[in-house]
Amino acid sequence: MENDFQYNSHLSLTIMVVISIFVLVLTAGCTDLNQPFQPQKEKIRATVEEGYTSTNDYSAIMITETTGENGKYRRTTTKVWFKKPLKYRYEHLSP
Structure with missing residues (x-):
């Protein structure tokens, strides 16, 4: 035992x-x-806006991200372009 x-x-x-x-x-x-310690940035808000179109083939979304660190805030806006699918294009062209 x-x-x-x-x-x-x-x-x-x-x-x-x-x-x-x-x-x-x-x-x-x-x-x-090897890297010194860096505190993570706090993500306050992120918004996505759609509907920015320049041609029939491409569209874009705007991504706005607001981060805060030690009482200071920073806003970053990124425009992301993407090719529309064929189905989406033909829906717009059809009567």
């Missing part, structure tokens, strides 16, 4: 050590030690 208990405790200790090493390797691979 005592031998069984010893075996189980050694087995659980071995499993805990293996899991700890695995977690340590994973976290070490995800962090870059």
Whole structure:
């Protein structure tokens, strides 16, 4: 009985050590030690506006993202162009 208990405790200790090493390797691979720590920017708001069209073949969406850090706010606007599908084009051309 005592031998069984010893075996189980050694087995659980071995499993805990293996899991700890695995977690340590994973976290070490995800962090870059050469870079100084930078706090994450807080995303305040992100809006997407549709309907900006220049031709019948292409359309664009405007993505506006507002971020805040240490009481300072910054707004970034990105225009993303994409080719409209053929079905969408022909729906507009049909009477």
